[in-house]
Amino acid sequence: xxxxxxxxxxxxxxxxxxxxxxxxxxxxxxxxxxxxxxxxxxxxxxxxxxxxxxxxxxxxxxxxxxxxxxxxxxxxxxxxxxxxxxxxxxxxxxxxxxxxxxxxxxxxxxxxxxxxxxxxxxxxxxxxxxxxxxxxxxxxxxxxxxxxxxxxxxxxxxxxxxxxxxxxxxxxxxxxxxxxxxxxxxxxxxxxxxxxxxxxxxxxxxxxxxxxxxxxxxxxxxxxxxxxxxxxxxxxxxxxxxxxxxxxxxxxxxxxxxxxxxxxxxxxxxxxxxxxxxxxxxxxxxxxxxxxxxxxxxxxxxxxxxxxxxxxxxxxxxxxxxxxxxxxxxxxxxxxxxxxxxxxxxxxxxxxxxxxxxxxxxxxxxxxxxxxxxxxxxxxxxxxxxxxxxxxxxxxxxxxxxxxxxxxxxxxxxxxxxxxxxxxxxxxxxxxxxxxxxxxxxxxxxxxxxxxxxxxxxxxxxxxxxxxxxxxxxxxxxxxxxxxxxxxxxx
Ligand code: ADP
Numbered sequence: 255x256x257x258x259x260x261x262x263x264x265x266x267x268x269x270x271x272x273x274x275x276x277x278x279x280x281x282x283x284x285x286x287x288x289x290x291x292x293x294x295x296x297x298x299x300x301x302x303x304x305x306x307x308x309x310x311x312x313x314x315x316x317x318x319x320x321x322x323x324x325x326x327x328x329x330x331x332x333x334x335x336x337x338x339x340x341x342x343x344x345x346x347x348x349x350x351x352x353x354x355x356x357x358x359x360x361x362x363x364x365x366x367x368x369x370x371x372x373x374x375x376x377x378x379x380x381x382x383x384x385x386x387x388x389x390x391x392x393x394x395x396x397x398x399x400x401x402x403x404x405x406x407x408x409x410x411x412x413x414x415x416x417x418x419x420x421x422x423x424x425x426x427x428x429x430x431x432x433x434x435x436x437x438x439x440x441x442x443x444x445x446x447x448x449x450x451x452x453x454x455x456x457x458x459x460x461x462x463x464x465x466x467x468x469x470x471x472x473x474x475x476x477x478x479x480x481x482x483x484x485x486x487x488x489x490x491x492x493x494x495x496x497x498x499x500x501x502x503x504x505x506x507x508x509x510x511x512x513x514x515x516x517x518x519x520x521x522x523x524x525x526x527x528x529x530x531x532x533x534x535x536x537x538x539x540x541x542x543x544x545x546x547x548x549x550x551x552x553x554x555x556x557x558x559x560x561x562x563x564x565x566x567x568x569x570x571x572x573x574x575x576x577x578x579x580x581x582x583x584x585x586x587x588x589x590x591x592x593x594x595x596x597x598x599x600x601x602x603x604x605x606x607x608x609x610x611x612x613x614x615x616x617x618x619x620x621x622x623x624x625x626x627x628x629x630x631x632x633x634x635x636x637x638x639x640x641x642x643x644x645x646x647x648x649x650x651x652x653x654x655x656x657x658x659x660x661x662x663x664x665x666x667x668x669x670x671x672x673x674x675x676x677x678x679x680x681x682x683x684x685x686x687x688x689x690x691x692x693x694x695x696x697x698x699x700x701x702x703x704x705x706x707x708x709x710x711x712x713x714x715x716x717x718x719x720x721x722x723x724x725x726x727x728x729x730x731x732x733x734x735x736x737x738x739x740x741x742x743x744x745x
Pocket of ligand 1: 266267268510511512513555556557558559560572573574575576655656657658659660661
């Protein structure tokens with residue numbers, strides 16, 4: 255009999271990739287489609303949920319048509335926190351989805367500040383417009399979304415499963431639920447108190463399921479056959495932690511994508527809130543106890559490289575940034591703070607804005623490019639120091655992935671700043687692999703976590719090679735961050 259295949263649907267912020275992963279490690283087959291980003295006013299970011307579903311359908315059909323092996327399962331990983339509202343009878347979305355980057359509820363979150371301790375203790379999150387709760391409230395209050403029995407309020411995973419099953423399964427997994435600000439991460443249920451705070455009716459929320467269990471099967475649509483089990487769901491960063499085989503408490507990963515997300519496995523006991531960091535559900539395998547993670551969410555890292563390309567046009571393509579930054583030995587005192595949409599961990603200031611400081615007559619585009627690359631390593635250090643400080647855990651090494659992890663200079667600077675080894679695996683698409691493993695474990699395609707650990711292969715390890723300027727450079731960064739805080743509005 256031929257070995258089975260698992261299909262991962264990686265529903266990212268800018269596009270959908272469906273990818274067939276073979277259990278025997280053969281080269282995978284994949285298909286990608288971008289979708290439109292809508293920026294109706296400054297600070298607002300929206301997606302068309304129908305366009306997302308069409309991209310899922312298109313890429314999934316394409317992969318299925320090229321696979322001759324039996325398909326054991328589908329696993330889904332998705333951009334987190336983004337909210338879709340739809341009618342369960344017609345499956346039509348109400349308006350556009352509000353995307354995680356959207357800042358329209360910043361003021362509302364400021365008003366809720368007296369509730370911060372309750373929010374932290376219940377949900378593990380901080381009061382920031384990033385999370386789903388205030389976005390759902392906005393849709394109900396200002397988005398013409400009716401609070402009736404047919405209303406569905408879900409994240410992108412719920413929307414995809416709803417469509418794949420043609421409305422038979424209305425679910426979300428624990429990792430996605432833990433990003434809504436409506437979920438009690440200790441009892442692992444929707445929180446009445448949080449739902450009341452945001453005026454979100456619990457009947458409109460999906461059933462919460464494990465990250466690795468069968469939650470439904472596909473219904474036949476055009477080129478997608480019926481009966482394929484949907485057996486794994488996880489938010490993108492949790493899927494990456496899983497795909498990096500960070501199964502032991504203390505193991506951590508950093509994904510250098512549009513933003514950067516540092517997650518550390520902290521085991522099966524939910525830790526108390528940590529200053530500047532998020533506590534989140536890492537995964538839940540079937541009926542096992544949930545595993546928790548500490549998370550630092552950095553909003554702008556790879557997208558600062560895109561800004562160099564599209565905003566100030568000092569490079570033509572992202573791969574140019576590494577060589578340009580390496581063409582100078584230092585930034586000559588220039589610091590870039592890429593706080594374009596505020597700052598996330600550990601600062602949590604939606605009113606911070608970007609800054610370029612220390613420019614002199616001798617500053618060139620190479621210094622600016624290097625300062626952007628360095629800013630990525632400093633932001634990661636900010637988060638790792640907060641983790642060590644708050645949780646009392648020391649990061650001993652870090653596994654990395656994401657588009658910008660291709661840059662050797664960045665990873666060497668990172669190792670120098672952190673003083674620990676930075677390990678880049680052979681497989682950089684850890685998010686999709688994590689979703690495939692979660693689904694495949696539930697269906698017996700992979701027998702155990704050990705088989706995932708065995709599949710993880712090291713590509714390059716970057717060991718610290720300090721140049722002696724690290725402490726001074728980091729001090730300059732901290733000074734620059736202080737100047738960018740609370741820039742857009744005084745509170
Ligand atoms: P996401 O999943 O968030 O869309 P990716 O993991 O695909 O992001 O990473 C995309 C980011 O990686 C882009 O913002 C881009 O700036 C950066 N990037 C891609 N290729 C390179 C490269 N060769 N050198 C440096 N940065 C790169």
